[in-house]
Amino acid sequence: MDVGVIVKAALDVNVLRSDPSGRISIESIPLVISEYDRNAIYEGAKICESTGGKLYIYSVLTWGPMERKLKDFENVIREALALGGEEAFTVVDKSINSSEPMYTSEILAKLISKYGSPKLILAGEASTDMTSSTLAPYLAAKLGYNVATFVKELKLGDGYVEVLRDADERLERLSVSLPAVVSVTGEINTPRLPTLIQIRRAFRKPLHKFTLADLGLSPIMSRYEDYKVVTVKRKNVIIEDESLEGVADKLIEHLIQEGVVKR
Amino acid sequence: MKVLVLLDSNKYVSDIHGFIMKAGFSDASLVAVSNVEVSEGFDKVYRVGDVSSDILVKLGSEIGDFDLYLAPHSKKCIEALSFYAGSRGIPIVTEVTDFSIDEGRIYRNILSGRGLVSYKFTTPMAITIATGKFKGSISKTPEIINMDISPSTQLLSTEEKAFGGVDIENADIVVGVGRGFKAKEDLDMAFELAKVLGGEVGCSRPIAADYHWLDEDRWIGISGKKIRGKLYIAIGISGAPQHIMAANDVKVIVAINKDKNAPIFEYADYGVVADLYQFLPVFLERLKTRLGV
Numbered sequence: 001m002d003v004g005v006i007v008k009a010a011l012d013v014n015v016l017r018s019d020p021s022g023r024i025s026i027e028s029i030p031l032v033i034s035e036y037d038r039n040a041i042y043e044g045a046k047i048c049e050s051t052g053g054k055l056y057i058y059s060v061l062t063w064g065p066m067e068r069k070l071k072d073f074e075n076v077i078r079e080a081l082a083l084g085g086e087e088a089f090t091v092v093d094k095s096i097n098s099s100e101p102m103y104t105s106e107i108l109a110k111l112i113s114k115y116g117s118p119k120l121i122l123a124g125e126a127s128t129d130m131t132s133s134t135l136a137p138y139l140a141a142k143l144g145y146n147v148a149t150f151v152k153e154l155k156l157g158d159g160y161v162e163v164l165r166d167a168d169e170r171l172e173r174l175s176v177s178l179p180a181v182v183s184v185t186g187e188i189n190t191p192r193l194p195t196l197i198q199i200r201r202a203f204r205k206p207l208h209k210f211t212l213a214d215l216g217l218s219p220i221m222s223r224y225e226d227y228k229v230v231t232v233k234r235k236n237v238i239i240e241d242e243s244l245e246g247v248a249d250k251l252i253e254h255l256i257q258e259g260v261v262k263r
Numbered sequence: 264m265k266v267l268v269l270l271d272s273n274k275y276v277s278d279i280h281g282f283i284m285k286a287g288f289s290d291a292s293l294v295a296v297s298n299v300e301v302s303e304g305f306d307k308v309y310r311v312g313d314v315s316s317d318i319l320v321k322l323g324s325e326i327g328d329f330d331l332y333l334a335p336h337s338k339k340c341i342e343a344l345s346f347y348a349g350s351r352g353i354p355i356v357t358e359v360t361d362f363s364i365d366e367g368r369i370y371r372n373i374l375s376g377r378g379l380v381s382y383k384f385t386t387p388m389a390i391t392i393a394t395g396k397f398k399g400s401i402s403k404t405p406e407i408i409n410m411d412i413s414p415s416t417q418l419l420s421t422e423e424k425a426f427g428g429v430d431i432e433n434a435d436i437v438v439g440v441g442r443g444f445k446a447k448e449d450l451d452m453a454f455e456l457a458k459v460l461g462g463e464v465g466c467s468r469p470i471a472a473d474y475h476w477l478d479e480d481r482w483i484g485i486s487g488k489k490i491r492g493k494l495y496i497a498i499g500i501s502g503a504p505q506h507i508m509a510a511n512d513v514k515v516i517v518a519i520n521k522d523k524n525a526p527i528f529e530y531a532d533y534g535v536v537a538d539l540y541q542f543l544p545v546f547l548e549r550l551k552t553r554l555g556v
Contacts (some may be wrong), residue, residue: 102354128504128505130373131358131505134339138348141346141349146316146415147346148342150342164422169422170424171424173419173421174417175419184467212522225381228378230377238533244542247535247542247545248542251535253547260407260436260494260515262556
């Protein structure tokens with residue numbers, strides 16, 4: 001059975017750059033593969049291996065400007081192909097410059113229905129940069145698919161998937177009829193690292209790039225967000241002393257002064 | 264203003280009411296859809312079998328249109344609200360931490376809590392509300408309507424999570440343990456520290472999810488629990504973004520790690536670069552002396 005995986009080239013949360021006014025400088029933050037997408041790809045690859053299906057990667061370059069982000073984006077898609085994807089369908093368009101699930105879902109829904117339309121679509125439980133967890137269910141609604149999110153175990157049945165999903169206080173085992181979009185947690189598997197051969201092979205796999213016009217979609221105009229650096233500043237004091245006793249005493253004094261430890 | 268609230272637990276009612284009050288919508292008509300008994304604070308409550316997947320879509324024609332769709336930031340509510348928003352093509356913003364009436368903007372954290380994004384508040388809009396950021400109470404006695412309706416996904420069984428009954432989310436002081444600990448028994452040092460400080464022990468993902476040394480209710484992370492007390496001492500934790508995001512609301516963060524390049528130091532107020540096996544016994548002893556324990 002063919003499986004699709006949604007991959008996001010996410011802002012690298014370890015690299016935060018801002019301008020003097022405190023605005024996050026999105027254009028200068030590099031993109032990396034969103035962490036749980038690796039789990040989704042590995043889970044999809046396992047299903048494809050056991051059923052003889054093809055694994056499609058779907059992705060939209062959401063963070064602009066396109067010219068500066070394209071290289072990072074291609075690296076992320078190549079990584080997804082090295083991890084097990086067979087063919088990638090992507091959308092890269094100048095008018096897309098922010099990561100809003102509402103727009104991204106609409107573009108992905110169009111892309112998926114036009115290319116491959118696998119009956120099972122996997123995604124990570126949340127992206128590492130925005131962590132909204134809304135994309136999988138939003139996309140499912142757009143596609144007219146069923147949905148299950150925060151899935152820790154996945155088993156393919158005949159025309160359905162059986163999943164174990166995290167429901168905060170408890171776990172729920174569900175039967176979800178296909179077609180479906182399923183978002184997976186980091187616990188579902190331990191993704192394998194691609195071998196050198198897989199990495200090299202990934203460069204020969206097809207990577208298709210479409211514009212919004214190619215998909216019959218209009219340019220995205222609306223942009224109503226504003227990104228700022230959080231003003232909660234940490235003190236970043238490294239406590240040093242000649243002895244560990246000295247370090248401990250200094251730390252204790254700081255904590256008492258902060259009023260968080262009571263004498 | 265007509266507001267629909269999706270609820271899967273009564274513990275979130277204060278967050279929801281707090282948000283509605285802060286937004287100035289106290290006079291709004293409030294309709295809840297819930298799988299638990301809700302006895303107060305809404306004009307009408309639709310009782311349903313479950314609140315995930317397509318439940319709101321199934322109810323949609325029955326209950327009509329609203330200006331604002333609210334839910335707590337719980338996993339099932341995120342799913343159902345996003346699915347509904349997708350089916351209607353309306354914007355959704357999750358884990359909203361603040362509402363500014365003057366600017367007409369709502370706020371949420373991104374980039375592991377290091378960034379703040381604001382969205383123009385428009386209607387209709389769907390919003391999930393961050394836990395513990397709003398507090399309020401609206402007094403209304405609802406009309407209860409029982410609906411024989413459940414989502415399309417079929418529930419086969421449920422499993423209780425292994426919980427130790429610990430509430431790190433509301434703890435003032437949390438001592439966090441990570442992969443720097445080499446054996447389960449060594450966590451005793453952290454438990455002793457937590458006891459001396461009057462706090463609880465939390466942990467990073469591998470300790471709960473991979474090693475199963477501690478129950479999941481001690482897991483600090485976006486897939487686990489979020490902490491917001493006054494002190495967090497992260498020991499032997501490198502500081503994965505998902506962990507840091509869940510600890511970012513804590514007033515004072517202390518990091519103890521032998522790797523001076525560990526990301527956790529960037530997010531800490533006080534850092535100690537030392538081997539926890541050498542530092543913790545000394546710290547414990549000095550702390551006990553200082554506090555007279």
